[in-house]
Amino acid sequence: MTAVELRQLATFVAVAEETSFTRAAERLHVVQSAVSSGIRSLERELGAPLFARTTHRVDLTDAGRALLPEARATLAAAAAAREAVDQVRGGLRGTVRLGILQAPVMRPVHVPRVLATFRAQHPGVALEVRHAGGSTTAAEQLREGRLDLAFIALAPRAAPGLTLTPLWREPFVLAVSADHRLCGATRVSLDDLTQEAFAELPAGWGMRLVTDRAFAAAGLRRTITYEVNDTATVVEFVRHGLAVALVPASVAEDLSDVAGVPVDVPDLAFEIAIAVSADRRRSAATEALLTMITSTA
Template sequence: MDLRQLEYFVAVAEERNFTRAAERVHISQSGVSAQIRALERELGATLIDRSTRTATLTVAGKAALEHARAALAATGALAQAVGEVTGLMRGQVTVGMVVGCTVTPLFDALASFHRAHPGVELSLSENNSDTLLDAVRAGTIDLALVGTATSPAGLDMLTLVSERLVATVPAGHRLATLDPITLRDVCSEPLVCMPPGTGLRTVFDNCCTAKGLAPTPEIQAGAADAIADLARRGLGVAILSESMAADYPDLVSRTIDDADAPALLALVWRDANRPAVRQLLNHCRRAFTPSAGS
């Protein structure tokens, strides 16, 4: 029994098809089939039912699958641990980031990590915060920069930014001089907001619900630039965070007095035991808190 046989077995079990499994492991279908038959002969049991077009696991195959995955994971962890010690870290880290959020310290962290560990392949994926959180929980993304209203269940979190919601309007708008501005004032106007599933929208909706309000935004956009431009053109009051609004000095931004819950920008992860993930987290901490590296 060798690790290639276990890898091919797991690929067929997960793909449920010999052709797709062969494409996944980059060898011929006949090679995959031969290696799995050799594994079955060694174990003395049939693992894959080949009687239909879909490759399904036998009872023995189901019993073997968990152990095969564990053996492959242990081998990967061994290679990573040795790589960390020798400075030759290998593998892949997938990083998620909220759509339309250009966060320079994150890019600095990715660049410094790449220089320190060029053998690790970095992959960056953009999506809304709810989707990214689900992906981190599922293990398809290792580390994500998300907007959130609270600490997400089942994940570790490092808060990078905590700030209030603001209403952003052109200088001539009635809210530009109203003092104070409340959620009821804001909700009486057409609104331009982030879409559901984003951290900023979740915070806004939660604050409104707490006050018995149920606004329906006129327009939704996924990027702060688009939201600000729509507000600039008089299409609605933009709901942004303080740091987002600071990028648009031609607009007036007013803190919403009774929107008490802060909008959080945070790094989230599920498993920092992998050396590459742990090292990337260290680079992120240094990038977002420069004094920590001095």
């Protein structure tokens, strides 16, 4: 397959994953007309439309859905061939795409420090870091091949198709304001919290999955009054007395005007793992970064 054809496949995969010609062009660092031209050329060569285009959406056709896994496999094989040559020449090459979680819950692993060390050891590897959103989104992007590895807060049973290496585990505590009725309590139960207003992260995020599961297992309902997309804002709602929140113990440490109260629920814990696809071939660069992360945590 020629370089031009590989570029066509790369363009096709970018449009399929971004569901947008504009975003695919931004991702590939080319003008949008080049993306459109590449797709038209590939469709002519294959004799079938690959995308159904509307004013607001770009969806795969049946032919496009059939091509997508083959295109990804072909691009992976081409990358493997380049990688084999690079290793003979000396030094790792390629790109590694890493998904990360929010900074407050990543305290046990100093990601910038790890990446700086990795770059110093492997200057030929390009690192791309993305905050994918929730853990379920990151898991899906790993399965699709949009990420090479990612930090996620999911149990193995909730992450089919992925290989998880546990990195750390810590208990949840109830975060309350300094003047809250439960501040200073030695322990609380979930029954104590059914009348409280909660601040929470969106459904599908790792911390939210754990807390939702705990209340469901206890047969209890709670009121989520404030749903926000970052832990720091959750803590601010708590600090100002608007809500309580269940957070990893490290998040509540050393915060002024916020107290962490132990929760009387066995195994209510926040677990972080580094995850990779169980089915996709991993590059040598991805393996090297995976090894560095697991040895650092």
